[in-house]
Amino acid sequence: xxxxxxxxxxxxxxxxxxxxxxxxxxxxxxxxxxxxxxxxxxxxxxxxxxxxxxxxxxxxxxxxxxxxxxxxxxxxxxxxxxxxxxxxxxxxxxxxxxxxxxxxxxxxxxxxxxxxx
Amino acid sequence: xxxxxxxxxxxxxxxxxxxxxxxxxxxxxxxxxxxxxxxxxxxxxxxxxxxxxxxxxxxxxxxxxxxxxxxxxxxxxxxxxxxxxxxxxxxxxxxxxxxxxxxxxxxxxxxxxx
Numbered sequence: 001x002x003x004x005x006x007x008x009x010x011x012x013x014x015x016x017x018x019x020x021x022x023x024x025x026x027x028x029x030x031x032x033x034x035x036x037x038x039x040x041x042x043x044x045x046x047x048x049x050x051x052x053x054x055x056x057x058x059x060x061x062x063x064x065x066x067x068x069x070x071x072x073x074x075x076x077x078x079x080x081x082x083x084x085x086x087x088x089x090x091x092x093x094x095x096x097x098x099x100x101x102x103x104x105x106x107x108x109x110x111x112x113x114x115x116x117x
Numbered sequence: 118x119x120x121x122x123x124x125x126x127x128x129x130x131x132x133x134x135x136x137x138x139x140x141x142x143x144x145x146x147x148x149x150x151x152x153x154x155x156x157x158x159x160x161x162x163x164x165x166x167x168x169x170x171x172x173x174x175x176x177x178x179x180x181x182x183x184x185x186x187x188x189x190x191x192x193x194x195x196x197x198x199x200x201x202x203x204x205x206x207x208x209x210x211x212x213x214x215x216x217x218x219x220x221x222x223x224x225x226x227x228x229x230x231x
Contacts, residue, residue, distance in 0.1 A: 033217055035219055035220075043225055044222065044225065045208060045222035045225075046222075047219040047220070047221065047222075050217055050219055091160065103150075103165060103167070103220075104165065104173060105220060106162075109159050110159070
């Protein structure tokens, strides 16, 4: 089974609207972390937001927030008030295990977001 | 602060040639990762180091690939001999020790093997 599933290959959203990018994950480890990265057309990978499995509150970073539903094993990224510069590929990733040295990240296949003016 | 620095940014070479990709991690980071990104396979972890020691190289495709980290500020990924199917973007990333620290990526090396 895929560890990280991003079911939306592409999305088109009107500028200034909010957008939700879906991510579901699969792990039996009680300790894990979830990350979102943005990859613009220029190619670099930019870290956006992190959610730990034991975090009580949903993570927020500026216009980015993470809708973390642990029972459903979902960690959707919400971008509020979308801007043209948000057009990019977005990747969800998971790190399993606690602070025991397992630092491997598993990435999803990504969602290409296009913001329409 | 300087981010992860990779060189070269682009490399075009003929099959059979040796290719060496270089990476300087963020100062103070003790984890270093090498990834490969292709359209077909997405982002794949090739190998990662902790305190200059290789921890997991299970993602290295085959013996043609090798990676070293001689010191805390430098790592190389070498392909010898290169093949057209090695064409991809290769990313280096680094992170600190605390579990919730993200991996910070370099700008990548776009490798084309003719």
